[in-house]
Amino acid sequence: MLRDRGFQIGLALFALAAVPLIVLLLPKTASHPSIGGGGYDLSNFVYTLALLAFTGLWSLVTLLGGMTRSSAVAAKRMYGLAAIGAATFVAAIIAFGHHLH
Secondary structure (H helix, E strand, O other), X not given: OOOOHHHHHHHHHHHHHHHHHHHHHOOOOOOOOOOOOOXXXXXXXXXXXXXXXXXXXXXXXXXXXXXXXXXXXXXXXHHHHHHHHHHHHHHHHHHHHHHHO
């Protein structure tokens, strides 16, 4: 599966969107400006919500895309991308879910 160029392109697109959101959720220094103002910081909430929305939609779209493929190889590629998205979604809930309270 890793020799499949379509899978690699899909994985690169996923990483292009997910990695910056994950980096934004890592512990910050005091030099980062807050989102929301008013003495409270909404950035963790906003970035966690964006990461969960992206990975959840990615998983659903690639799963549906896999179901509509007539080629078994193309369907397997899409299911692999859906699994990566779902695993990232679950890991994000475990790691950053406390930001949603």
